[in-house]
Amino acid sequence: MTTRRTSPTVRRRRLAAIMRQFRKDTRKTREEAATFAGISPVTISRIEAATHNPKPGDIAMLCKLYGLGAQETDELVTLARQCRIKGWWQKYDLPEFVSAYTGLEEEASTLQQYSVDVLPGLLQTDAYIRAMAGAELRTYSEEEIDRMVTVRMKRQERLSGENPLKSWFILNEDVIRRKVGGSKVMREQLDHLVTVSRCESVDLQILPFDAGAHPAFAGGGFSILGFPEPVDPDVVYLELRLNGLYLEQPAEIETYSILFDQLRARALGPDESRSLIKEAVNSLP
DSSP: OOOOOOOHHHHHHHHHHHHHHHHHHTTOOHHHHHHHHTSOHHHHHHHHTTOSOOOHHHHHHHHHHTTOOHHHHHHHHHHHHHHTSOOGGGGGOOOHHHHHHHHHHHHOSEEEEEESSSOOGGGOOHHHHHHHHHTSSSOOOHHHHHHHHHHHHHHGGGGSSSSOOEEEEEEEHHHHHSOTTOHHHHHHHHHHHHHHHTSTTEEEEEEOGGGOSOTTTTSOOEEEEEOSSTTSOOEEEEEOSSSEEEEOSHHHHHHHHHHHHHHHHHSOOHHHHHHHHHHHHHTOO
16 A cells, blocks of 8 residues: 655645635735735735645635635645644754755655756765765854754655655766765765666666757756646756745746756666766776
8 A cells, every 4th residue: 555645845835826726716816815814915925825834714714705615615724734734854944945845855756857066965875965065155063964964864765665756867977077075985975876776766867078068058957846646736946055946837847847858868878877977986096
């Protein structure tokens, strides 16, 4: 029996889209909805932007305004309650944008990720994570680094076990050539990469330097997360220096999906990619 994963982040996003659409369908302004529900227009905006855990009572009042029946109201009130259940990652005091992404990843069924010069968190070893933390502009305490390692190791459980996250990784060759943490750390990391690439749920390809210019040449890395429920549309995530950017419009999703397909076509196949990784290992002093 397959256990379904649930994430308050995904529930909040789903509820936001539903409530936003109902308000538009009934042609109510945010001010009208807020007045009827006895809350502020800002709260309506936060509910519809998925940046706020709505109170079930507020959702019930909005459902009444939008003319919904008892069954639909009960379903949306239940969804609001689910939004308020904390996920495992929320006890680690993560930055909000990291917490939000982790919440999406927790329930995602597919992941397509392109990385330019740093390995994705789902593929990093303990030593690689610590070396990356040591290279940051700010100085992290040992406690903060330990927490960072714990969270990423927990996230990596999604690649195996029951109901694994089906993942496609395309790594720029720079990722496997950049000597993060020295030869010993990088050798261990690349060996781990070869091992993970053989997992049934993982497809890993290297985009070699020989591929030359490509459609993502002038841009950065990105992730496309897909979800098991049709009501939860795909989302593109762009990680920035201080926060993350989410793209959810159909045209945006389509653009990045086409871009990923183009990169996949230019990248080496899985076996060739493993050979290049092993070559990179052998080139280390």
